[in-house]
Amino acid sequence: MVSGLILGIETSCDETSAALVGAHGMRGLAIASQDVHAAFGGVVPEIAARAHLTTLDAIVTHALAESGASVEDVDGVGVTAGPGLVGALLVGVNWAKSFAFARGLPVLGVHHMEGHLFAASLEDPEAVPPFVSLLVSGGHTMLIEASAWGQYLLLGATRDDAAGEAFDKVARRLGLGYPGGPEIQRAAEVGTPGRHSLPRPMLSSTDRPGDPAYFDFSFSGLKTAAALLADELEREGRLAEAVPDVAAEFQEAVIDVLVEKTMRAVDLLDAPAVVLGGGVAGNAPLCERLAGRLGSARSLYTPSPRLASDNAAMIGAVALHRLEEGERSPWSLNADPALPFPGLVVADEIHPPSSTAF
Ligand code: KG4
Numbered sequence: 001m002v003s004g005l006i007l008g009i010e011t012s013c014d015e016t017s018a019a020l021v022g023a024h025g026m027r028g029l030a031i032a033s034q035d036v037h038a039a040f041g042g043v044v045p046e047i048a049a050r051a052h053l054t055t056l057d058a059i060v061t062h063a064l065a066e067s068g069a070s071v072e073d074v075d076g077v078g079v080t081a082g083p084g085l086v087g088a089l090l091v092g093v094n095w096a097k098s099f100a101f102a103r104g105l106p107v108l109g110v111h112h113m114e115g116h117l118f119a120a121s122l123e124d125p126e127a128v129p130p131f132v133s134l135l136v137s138g139g140h141t142m143l144i145e146a147s148a149w150g151q152y153l154l155l156g157a158t159r160d161d162a163a164g165e166a167f168d169k170v171a172r173r174l175g176l177g178y179p180g181g182p183e184i185q186r187a188a189e190v191g192t193p194g195r196h197s198l199p200r201p202m203l204s205s206t207d208r209p210g211d212p213a214y215f216d217f218s219f220s221g222l223k224t225a226a227a228l229l230a231d232e233l234e235r236e237g238r239l240a241e242a243v244p245d246v247a248a249e250f251q252e253a254v255i256d257v258l259v260e261k262t263m264r265a266v267d268l269l270d271a272p273a274v275v276l277g278g279g280v281a282g283n284a285p286l287c288e289r290l291a292g293r294l295g296s297a298r299s300l301y302t303p304s305p306r307l308a309s310d311n312a313a314m315i316g317a318v319a320l321h322r323l324e325e326g327e328r329s330p331w332s333l334n335a336d337p338a339l340p341f342p343g344l345v346v347a348d349e350i351h352p353p354s355s356t357a358f
């Protein structure tokens with residue numbers, strides 16, 4: 001039984017992060033974002049791994065200093081073991097195993113997406129199952145029913161690009177910076193959706209629960225449509241002035257799809273709450289729209305942008321929960337870029353609570 005302070009470590013992509021998490025929530029968090037990738041318009045795996053290696057010690061020291069705790073106060077270690085870039089993951093996993101072994105502490109390998117599922121609970125103790133969760137990051141787009149911690153049903157997922165990836169690629173085509181999500185959100189603030197028209201993929205009103213398309217997503221076609229629109233506007237010499245309008249229409253299209261699919265799940269399962277997670281959950285217009293659709297009868301839990309995007313506090317939160325349940329990883333714990341999501345079952349067919357509802 002571990003009831004004290006957990007050191008969380010996250011190095012799956014381009015954020016090097018360490019955090020201290022205890023029963024009363026987060027006590028310290030340090031995140032170093034690797035700006036070096038911006039020049040390439042995307043994450044360069046080898047550069048990411050090397051940067052984690054040179055930064056991680058200092059980041060742990062920062063997190064400990066912020067928490068007011070010392071190394072002696074740490075009772076267990078949680079580390080992202082996958083999915084992610086293998087070289088980047090290896091840095092965190094080996095650091096965590098070495099630290100835990102040297103100090104005689106338990107270590108637990110954590111699934112990065114389960115971390116995103118736990119992030120909102122760090123700021124709001126009521127953000128616990130049962131809930132429907134929309135996880136939207138740079139690598140994943142998943143709609144999940146969580147009936148309890150560790151008991152997850154995958155309702156739908158993207159068939160191609162993740163939502164965040166589409167934001168990044170469209171931002172790049174529009175000449176905006178990386179990461180693209182916040183840049184598109186900023187550009188869209190002074191643009192008007194609807195001046196240009198982009199598709200809302202997989203939103204056919206004829207889909208019914210049980211059709212795989214009912215909950216699945218696809219963002220590749222939308223990304224291509226945005227690129228073709230940009231090409232056309234460029235040929236006409238109007239792209240620079242149209243960037244805010246294209247950004248606004250693209251963002252609106254993504255929000256339309258994400259919110260509609262989430263509401264389908266909420267209505268079908270009569271879910272009391274929705275939990276957002278992943279970097280795209282930092283998109284304010286997405287949160288506002290979802291809050292409006294949920295109304296006052298159902299709750300929306302959204303992590304603040306710092307905890308929505310990659311961070312080690314969410315990894316520490318999962319580790320705290322699982323270590324308390326008695327779980328341990330063996331010393332053979334390894335990085336696994338294709339790590340299965342623990343407790344996740346793929347839904348074959350979902351039926352409404354009342355069979356007369358549909
Ligand atoms: O969860 P995350 O930090 O890393 C992954 O696990 O992938 O998500 C990063 C993604 C990027 O694609 C980024 O563009 C997107 O989240 N993102 C946003 C916003 N902030 C970050 N997308 C839309 N609006 C935002 N405000």
Ligand code: ZN
Pocket residue numbers: 112116137138278279309310
């Ligand atoms: Zn992530």
